[in-house]
Amino acid sequence: xxxxxxxxxxxxxxxxxxxxxxxxxxxxxxxxxxxxxxxxxxxxxxxxxxxxxxxxxxxxxxxxxxxxxxxxxxxxxxxxxxxxxxxxxxxxxxxxxxxxxxxxxxxxxxxxxxxxxxxxxxxxxxxxxxxxxxxxxxxxxxxxxxxxxxxxxxxxxxxxxxxxxxxxxxxxxxxxxxxxxxxxxxxxxxxxxxxxxxxxxxxxxxxxxxxxxxxxxxxxxxxxxxxxxxxxxxxxxxxxxxxxxxxxxxxxxxxxxxxxxxxxxxxxxxxxxxxxxxxxxxxxxxxxxxxxxxxxxxxxxxxxxxxxxxxxxxxxxxxxxxxxxxxxxxxxxxxxxxxxxxxxxxxxxxxxxxxxxxxxxxxxxxxxxxxxxxxxxxxxxxxxxxxxxxxxxxxxxxxxxxxxxxxxxxxxxxxxxxxxxxxxxxxxxxxxxxxxxxxxxxxxxxxxxxxxxxxxxxxxxxxxxxx
RNA sequence: GCCCCCAUCGUCUAGUGGCCUAGGACACCACCCUUUCAAGGUGGCGGCACGGGUUCGAAUCCCGUUGGGGGUGCCA
Numbered sequence: 001x002x003x004x005x006x007x008x009x010x011x012x013x014x015x016x017x018x019x020x021x022x023x024x025x026x027x028x029x030x031x032x033x034x035x036x037x038x039x040x041x042x043x044x045x046x047x048x049x050x051x052x053x054x055x056x057x058x059x060x061x062x063x064x065x066x067x068x069x070x071x072x073x074x075x076x077x078x079x080x081x082x083x084x085x086x087x088x089x090x091x092x093x094x095x096x097x098x099x100x101x102x103x104x105x106x107x108x109x110x111x112x113x114x115x116x117x118x119x120x121x122x123x124x125x126x127x128x129x130x131x132x133x134x135x136x137x138x139x140x141x142x143x144x145x146x147x148x149x150x151x152x153x154x155x156x157x158x159x160x161x162x163x164x165x166x167x168x169x170x171x172x173x174x175x176x177x178x179x180x181x182x183x184x185x186x187x188x189x190x191x192x193x194x195x196x197x198x199x200x201x202x203x204x205x206x207x208x209x210x211x212x213x214x215x216x217x218x219x220x221x222x223x224x225x226x227x228x229x230x231x232x233x234x235x236x237x238x239x240x241x242x243x244x245x246x247x248x249x250x251x252x253x254x255x256x257x258x259x260x261x262x263x264x265x266x267x268x269x270x271x272x273x274x275x276x277x278x279x280x281x282x283x284x285x286x287x288x289x290x291x292x293x294x295x296x297x298x299x300x301x302x303x304x305x306x307x308x309x310x311x312x313x314x315x316x317x318x319x320x321x322x323x324x325x326x327x328x329x330x331x332x333x334x335x336x337x338x339x340x341x342x343x344x345x346x347x348x349x350x351x352x353x354x355x356x357x358x359x360x361x362x363x364x365x366x367x368x369x370x371x372x373x374x375x376x377x378x379x380x381x382x383x384x385x386x387x388x389x390x391x392x393x394x395x396x397x398x399x400x401x402x403x404x405x406x407x408x409x410x411x412x413x414x415x416x417x418x419x420x421x422x423x424x425x426x427x428x429x430x431x432x433x434x435x436x437x438x439x440x441x442x443x444x445x446x447x448x449x450x451x452x453x454x455x456x457x458x459x460x461x462x463x464x465x466x467x
Numbered sequence: 468g469c470c471c472c473c474a475u476c477g478u479c480u481a482g483u484g485g486c487c488u489a490g491g492a493c494a495c496c497a498c499c500c501u502u503u504c505a506a507g508g509u510g511g512c513g514g515c516a517c518g519g520g521u522u523c524g525a526a527u528c529c530c531g532u533u534g535g536g537g538g539u540g541c542c543a
Contacts, residue, residue: 016543048543112541125469125539143541160472169470169539177541184543208471208538231473231536238535266479269492273480277491296480298473299536306479306493316506349506360504407502421502429503437504 009041011199012192014085016048017059020249021066023302024203024233024241027267031230032201033072034268034290043072044195045081048184054086066250070264071283088191092182095190095220096144096175104219105144105175107136126171144176146215153211158201158228158292165211173212185209189216192225201228201292204299205240228292231271234299241302257330257354258307262314266307270300280313312352323348330354335365342447346439360438364447369434369456376430380464384417385427389461391416392428393454401450403442410442431460 011032015025036043045067053059064074064082073079099105108131110118115127122128127145136142148170155163175186182190192200207229217224235246242248253263261283268286269279272295318326324344331340340361347360363369379385395409407421414424425441432445432453445453 018543050543115541141541163471165471171539174541179541181541183541188543203537204472205537229472234536236478240537269479271479273491275481277481279479279492296473300480301478303478303493309493312506346505350504403502410502423503425502435503439504441502443502 007198008196009036009039009198010044010080010196011036011041011201012044012046012195012197014046014048014188014202015063016050017053017056017063018243019056019059019062020243020251021063022241022243022248023250023253023267024248026066026070026250026263027233027270028201028203028230029067029072030070030264030267031228031290031292031295032199033078034287035199035201035292036078037287038290041078041198042080043078044083044197045074045079046083046085046191046195048188049084049086062251066254069250069254069260070267071260083191083195085187085191088187088194089182091194092187092190093176093180096182096186099146099175099219100138100144102219103147105146106131106134106172107138107142108134108145108172109136109139109142111141127173129172132172141178143174143178145172146175146212146219148172148215153214155207155210155214155227157207157210158226159230159295160207160297163207163210167211170211185212186216189213189220193217193220193222197225199226199228201230204229204231228295230292230295231297231299233270233302236301238299238301240299246302247304253307257356258311259314259326259354262311263307265314266310270302271296280310308352315351315354316349318348320345320348326354327357330357332358332365339364339447343439343444346443350439363433363435363438364444369432371430371434372436375434375436379426379430379436380460384419386461386464388413388417388419388424389427389431389457389464393457393461396445396450396454396457401446401453403440403446406442406445427460428457432456 013029013032015021015029033043035041045064047053047060047063049060060082068074074082096105100107108127110127110130115130118128118130119125131145132147138144148167151167153165153167153170155165157163173185174183176182191197210227210229214224214227233241235241239245247253250263254260264283265280265286268290272290273279274281274286274289315323324341327340327344327347328337331337335358343361343364347357350360351357391413392410395413396406399405399409410424410428411421414421417424426436428445429438429441430436432448433441438444
């Protein structure tokens with residue numbers, strides 16, 4: 001016997017467009033991508049376009065855009081598609097006809113209500129095979145059902161091992177609706193066969209469909225693909241992430257300033273861990289090390305705190321010039337980029353997401369600092385604050401206006417009042433930046449300049465003295 | 468109800484019979500550093516769901532219990 005021809009690995013990712021791209025879908029896409037790349041195969045994008053999705057092409061564009069953001073780009077040679085399920089409608093019906101003619105599928109004229117009544121009477125859930133041997137011809141209102149054989153179906157799953165299903169528990173499922181349109185299950189298998197898909201990597205919720213699809217593959221005359229059902233992502237209630245309750249749109253994380261690299265890295269650690277003591281690693285290593293066989297079996301909690309930690313880490317890993325470049329789109333266009341660039345190193349260690357960047361340095365660019373009343377009340381109420389402000393204005397007017405000198409001057413003034421610099425800087429900080437927290441003060445003042453610093457301090461003093 | 472999947476610190480995980488008085492990461496706490504806040508450094512808290520087996524030896528294998536999740540459409 002001749003050795004089997006080598007098969008080119010083809011992994012399909014088949015999202016249904018719904019107006020946003022789910023983080024769980026992103027992880028599944030990444031799994032497919034990693035395996036396709038490592039095996040030297042192809043990542044096939046096939047959109048399960050519904051009627052609604054067809055009327056909203058922007059949904060599909062959104063998916064492609066989101067995939068590109070996480071590094072899965074249509075420009076990459078590994079990428080193939082996008083294809084659309086609807087464009088294979090003819091093949092779906094053709095396959096159904098073949099199945100009917102070969103006797104593995106049959107027509108049934110029972111309505112859904114009638115099926116339900118029979119189930120209730122017999123006490124057995126689901127369709128009972130009523131029309132199996134009635135020899136019905138195709139006709140309006142009649143559905144085509146698959147004749148599930150006796151025995152068991154074993155689904156060999158890369159992450160779960162062999163999963164055995166007793167066919168007695170699988171009803172004769174519908175292939176074609178009464179109106180003649182094919183069901184998703186059929187369409188899916190026919191498309192996979194047509195595209196020579198070798199690996200089906202998808203969420204665990206599809207596992208119960210696998211035996212049905214596997215039977216369909218065989219009925220169509222093909223060996224089923226390699227299956228891999230990966231666990232779902234859950235919320236703190238341990239429920240599958242839902243659009244209503246949870247923040248699941250990848251686009252939203254992008255808009256909130258999460259870095260694609262951080263998101264990708266974090267997503268890959270849910271259900272899988274690289275060898276060694278560090279989870280932070282570049283995609284190139286993940287791609288080389290990721291194995292479906294090593295994916296965990298239990299659902300994983302999508303932890304925003306840990307994502308944030310990853311994001312902060314990734315921001316800090318950026319070379320300074322890259323960080324500055326990355327900040328550009330997050331800053332108002334009229335802010336002086338040179339000023340920001342000089343402060344950037346102080347910003348980089350203090351932000352969690354890119355949306356934190358602008359508010360951290362806004363006082364340098366605004367005509368008036370935005371005074372946070374809580375901060376004001378906390379630091380300005382004492383007599384010490386007023387006196388210190390007065391002395392500092394005087395000192396700052398005379399000193400060489402650079403960070404080191406400013407620091408020395410403030411330190412001296414603090415000593416007069418028995419306060420360390422940590423306490424002494426607070427009123428100045430609130431007067432100039434409007435808040436108790438922020439980038440290093442002296443450096444900020446130097447950047448602001450003597451005139452503006454003194455003006456803000458005098459304004460604060462005026463307010464304190466009721467002027 | 469029925470079918471299927473799952474079960475290690477609060478969370479994500481390492482662990483595939485002896486290397487485990489169970490390792491790492493996030494979170495949390497303490498200390499150090501310090502110009503606020505961060506960042507960084509050091510240390511700490513904290514877990515094999517339960518009960519039976521198998522074995523010289525079990526987090527690891529088997530059975531049961533409990534608990535969680537998913538699926539049960541002429542949806543995708």
